[in-house]
Amino acid sequence: xxxxxxxxxKHYDGRPVKIMEVCGTHTSSIFKNGIRTMxxxxxxxxxxxxxxxxxxxxxxxxxxxxxxxxxxxxxLTFGDMMKVKGSRMTLTEARAAGGRVKxxxxxxxxxxxxxxxxxxxxxxxxxxxxxxxxVYSLLLEEIRQKKLKNLKLLTxxxxxxxxxxxxxxxxxxxxxxxxxxxxxxxTGSGVYRELxxxxxxxxxxAGFEGEHILAAIYEIMNQxxxxxxxxxxxxxxxxxEEGNQKAASLIKEYFEAGDGFWRGxxxxxxSALRLKKEFSAYDAGxxxxxxxxxxxxxxxxxxxILGRINPTDCPLFKTVCTPFHPIGPCMVSQxxxxxxxxxxx
Amino acid sequence: MxxxxxxxxxxxxxxxxxxxxxxxxxxxxxxxxxxxxxVLNIKGKIAYTTDSFVVTPLxxxxxxxxxxxxxxxxxxxxxxxxxxxxxxxxxxxxxxxxLESIEQIAASMALAAKEAAIRIVAGDTKVVEGNGGIYINxxxxxxxxxxxxxxxxxxxxxxxxxxGNLGEHHAAILSHRMGIENQIASDCAxxxxxxxxxxxxxxxxxxxxxxxxxxxxxxxxxxxxxxSCRMEIWEETLPVSPQVxxxxxILGLDPLYMANEGKMIAxxxxxxxxKALEAVWKSKYGKNAxxxxxxxxxxxxxxxxxxxxxxxxxxLYGEGLPRIC
Numbered sequence: 001x002x003x004x005x006x007x008x009x010k011h012y013d014g015r016p017v018k019i020m021e022v023c024g025t026h027t028s029s030i031f032k033n034g035i036r037t038m039x040x041x042x043x044x045x046x047x048x049x050x051x052x053x054x055x056x057x058x059x060x061x062x063x064x065x066x067x068x069x070x071x072x073x074x075x076l077t078f079g080d081m082m083k084v085k086g087s088r089m090t091l092t093e094a095r096a097a098g099g100r101v102k103x104x105x106x107x108x109x110x111x112x113x114x115x116x117x118x119x120x121x122x123x124x125x126x127x128x129x130x131x132x133x134x135v136y137s138l139l140l141e142e143i144r145q146k147k148l149k150n151l152k153l154l155t156x157x158x159x160x161x162x163x164x165x166x167x168x169x170x171x172x173x174x175x176x177x178x179x180x181x182x183x184x185x186x187t188g189s190g191v192y193r194e195l196x197x198x199x200x201x202x203x204x205x206a207g208f209e210g211e212h213i214l215a216a217i218y219e220i221m222n223q224x225x226x227x228x229x230x231x232x233x234x235x236x237x238x239x240x241e242e243g244n245q246k247a248a249s250l251i252k253e254y255f256e257a258g259d260g261f262w263r264g265x266x267x268x269x270x271s272a273l274r275l276k277k278e279f280s281a282y283d284a285g286x287x288x289x290x291x292x293x294x295x296x297x298x299x300x301x302x303x304x305i306l307g308r309i310n311p312t313d314c315p316l317f318k319t320v321c322t323p324f325h326p327i328g329p330c331m332v333s334q335x336x337x338x339x340x341x342x343x344x345x
Numbered sequence: 346m347x348x349x350x351x352x353x354x355x356x357x358x359x360x361x362x363x364x365x366x367x368x369x370x371x372x373x374x375x376x377x378x379x380x381x382x383x384v385l386n387i388k389g390k391i392a393y394t395t396d397s398f399v400v401t402p403l404x405x406x407x408x409x410x411x412x413x414x415x416x417x418x419x420x421x422x423x424x425x426x427x428x429x430x431x432x433x434x435x436x437x438x439x440x441x442x443x444l445e446s447i448e449q450i451a452a453s454m455a456l457a458a459k460e461a462a463i464r465i466v467a468g469d470t471k472v473v474e475g476n477g478g479i480y481i482n483x484x485x486x487x488x489x490x491x492x493x494x495x496x497x498x499x500x501x502x503x504x505x506x507x508x509g510n511l512g513e514h515h516a517a518i519l520s521h522r523m524g525i526e527n528q529i530a531s532d533c534a535x536x537x538x539x540x541x542x543x544x545x546x547x548x549x550x551x552x553x554x555x556x557x558x559x560x561x562x563x564x565x566x567x568x569x570x571x572x573s574c575r576m577e578i579w580e581e582t583l584p585v586s587p588q589v590x591x592x593x594x595i596l597g598l599d600p601l602y603m604a605n606e607g608k609m610i611a612x613x614x615x616x617x618x619x620k621a622l623e624a625v626w627k628s629k630y631g632k633n634a635x636x637x638x639x640x641x642x643x644x645x646x647x648x649x650x651x652x653x654x655x656x657x658x659x660x661l662y663g664e665g666l667p668r669i670c
Contacts, residue, residue: 006652025597033600034654105523116448209595335597343659 002211005218012040012221018173019220020307022048022160023180024335025208031344033210039217046307047337049163050180052128052156053080054305054329054336055262058157060084063285067123067154068099074117076110077125080333081118083326085296105130107139114151123284124152130186133157133273134247137254140282152284155275158260161191162271168199171306176202176220178213181235186251188243189233200229207235252255254279258287263329264295264302301328304337311341318342346444349541349600353438353472362470364507368447370455371434371465382526383466385431388488392427396417402588403479405521406514410481411450415465417557418485418646423540424553424609426486429463435482436468439475452477461535467555491544498551499572503640504618506611508539509633510559512589515603520592521638529588534607543611546624552612559661560602565611565646566660576646578638578658602661612640622644 021027027047030036036045055241061084068075068091074089082092082103095101100120104110107124114122136153143151160183167174176232179192184205192203202223206216216234221231233239251273260272275283295302299321300314311330312315321327323339330338351358368377375383398414402501406418408657423428438447448558458465463485533608536555543550563581565576585593585600593600607630610655613621618636625631648660652664 002652028597032650032656033652034648034650034656035652036654036655037656043462064496210654211648214652216347344657 003212005036006212009039009043009214009218009221012042013195014225016042016044017175017221017224018044018046018307019176019178019217020046020048020167020174021178022164023050023182024333024337025182026178026180026206027234027337027340028335029208029210029213031340033213035213035337038214043221044215045217045305046174046310047340048167048307049262049265049305050129050160051330051333051335051337052158052331053084054301055158055327056081056084056127056156057263058086058259060154062088063093063317064091064125064152065089065094065099065121067284068094068101069097069148072119073100073121073123073186075099075123075125076113077101078127079103080286080335084329084332085326102342107135108142110139110151111142111148114148115146118150120150122151124151124153126155126157129158129160129183130251131182133255134186134250135252135270140254140279143282152282153275153286154284155273155286157255157273158262159257159269159273161187162260162268163262163265164195166265166268167306168201169197172307174201174307175224176204177202178220179205181205181207181238184233184235184239184243185248186244188241189231189239190233190241191243196229196231202229203231204237205231205233205239207238212289251343296327299328301330301338304330309340312345314338338341347440348438348442348444348447348472350474353470354528359470360373362447365381366444366451367468367470370451371458371468372467373464375464375466376468376519383431383433385466385486385655387430387456387486389493390489390492392422392425392487392489393484394421396421396531397480397482399480400518401638402518402521403450405531406490406517407531408451408606409450410479411454412457412533414481414483415454415463416533416606416621418483419457419461419535419537420555420607420609421464422485423535424486424494424555424611425489426491426544426550427489429461429485429487429537431486432458432463432465433484434465436470437477437480438470438472441475441477442479443477457535461537491550494550494553496552496554499568499576499612499640500551501572501574501640501642502615503551503612504615504621504636505565505576505578505638505640506613506618506622506625507556507561507584507633507635507637508536508609508611509607510584510586510589511556511605511608512585512593512600512603514606515663516592519596527592528590529586529592532607534630536607536609536630539609539625539631542624542627543621544637546620547590548613548617548621548624550611550613550621552610554610556605556608556610558604560600560604561610562601562646562658563660565658568610568612569644571647572640573644575641575643576638577641577649578637578646579649580651582635582637583650584633584635601658
């Protein structure tokens with residue numbers, strides 16, 4: 001069966017088709033499995049805004065670096081935030097300048113850190129999408145239960161559905177979407193139905209194995225051929241129609257929707273998850289910094305995030321913009337389109 | 346008992362640390378003389394290397410910093426075709442370190458050195474301010490048994506042999522740091538037996554390299570670059586344990602880029618590949634060895650994927666850290 005799928009995708013010779021993989025893990029798996037080498041060049045796979053690091057505003061990074069340099073303060077973060085440039089410096093540079101920044105592997109490690117060093121005020125860089133938000137809720141539960149006063153969250157949390165809606169409205173050239181697997185585990189497959197029907201685009205949810213992605217591309221191509229625009233869940237082992245209700249209610253308990261600033265795109269209505277007012281004691285000032293800012297000169301990350309170009313089409317790619325010296329945010333993360341293309345092409 | 350600054354004073358307590366811990370475990374005629382230098386008998390060409398070890402945590406499943414410090418240097422000597430002979434060990438100990446931990450580390454070093462048949466013949470101890478950390482530098486000398494083994498000697502049509510499963514050290518360390526309970530243990534081990542077996546069988550080894558930081562991807566890129574050729578590896582032959590595979594899937598890590606402390610590649614002529622593989626299998630640390638690829642004309646490293654696609658394998662950029670989502 002998979003051989004037939006590969007054969008048909010390899011020999012496709014119809015009109016050029018543009019499929020967006022929204023999620024960075026899909027982009028990564030496409031490279032790891034060599035999928036671009038297995039399909040017709042007329043099927044263009046483009047990356048979307050599904051890397052939380054790439055779409056985080058420089059002003060948010062500025063706030064983190066400021067905190068790190070304040071006396072008795074320490075910023076806790078995941079590793080991939082370390083190299084993202086704010087308007088002045090990265091967290092790595094802040095640490096070199098004497099700032100206190102600690103890399104964590106799980107949000108829940110923050111509690112142990114804060115318990116052990118009560119005299120330090122910890123700021124947790126809570127960045128991510130629907131997938132990480134429930135873990136931040138669990139972290140908040142722990143903080144409350146342990147009555148910790150020295151650990152707060154600076155959030156830059158986003159939801160992918162408003163961004164997909166924005167893309168459908170603005171970017172007419174996208175023919176179909178490889179829907180994000182991890183996010184769909186939380187949201188469920190039902191959330192894509194309205195967009196699929198309104199904008200006449202196939203939305204196909206896939207897991208991360210090469211076979212899953214190939215089968216999803218095949219499904220999108222078949223739908224386009226038959227002029228059908230449906231939601232198909234090909235990751236049924238993990239994704240249900242309604243999603244993970246427990247995780248969703250955990251998110252709802254602590255967070256509410258607000259307008260969100262996406263680096264490279266701008267403000268997308270109701271696309272942020274903000275801490276509810278009643279939990280403001282655990283908030284280190286989230287959202288205050290999110291005002292639109294210019295992208296670095298010459299950087300085409302906006303066009304990359306919106307699927308207008310591939311990273312290789314940016315004049316800075318592999319010339320002045322590299323993982324060692326990232327100019328735009330897409331080069332920073334292992335999940336960023338430019339970073340993945342640099343590493344794999 | 347905790348170490349304080351007096352253990353680094355050069356006086357009575359320094360003497361106690363040396364006599365009651367290091368000499369007790371590293372006991373040998375050369376070291377026991379406590380001269381300013383060790384006087385050694387060396388024949389012919391030598392390989393000489395040094396490495397510093399700063400791992401956190403100090404103790405992990407499958408080993409500790411001491412075992413790592415001995416195996417790391419033994420392996421650097423071995424893959425140059427040398428028989429490891431003598432080791433020096435320098436300790437930088439932060440005040441607050443537990444004396445009991447230092448003794449455990451020294452015992453592991455002695456055990457690893459015995460297994461690799463290398464003698465610890467000189468050392469140094471310093472105590473610095475800090476929070477109980479321990480850092481070890483080891484330097485090693487080995488007698489060259491086979492000359493010409495080099496990272497720049499790979500040739501088209503050579504076979505690439507990997508001595509065992511990837512990613513175990515890195516996964517064990519990360520599991521410990523993240524508090525994840527699993528059965529993954531570091532692969533930390535001396536590679537001297539594998540090398541001995543290959544040389545005993547008269548395999549014409551062109552290149553050997555231990556696969557440490559940066560993982561297999563980085564080592565292969567260095568070999569391809571230095572030898573001006575292309576390395577092609579085959580995904581379906583790469584040995585990775587199901588536990589490490591699962592761990593990597595959850596955290597978004599790639600075993601190709603993960604550190605190992607008891608794995609090596611050997612690049613040998615194609616017509617000797619099977620014989621070489623069998624020689625590697627004879628060592629207890631080479632039981633999962635496989636032929637994982639071939640050397641071709643060209644540049645860079647590529648992988649033929651399980652689905653028969655093609656993927657470029659570049660070196661590791663930055664740290665291989667778990668990502669946000």
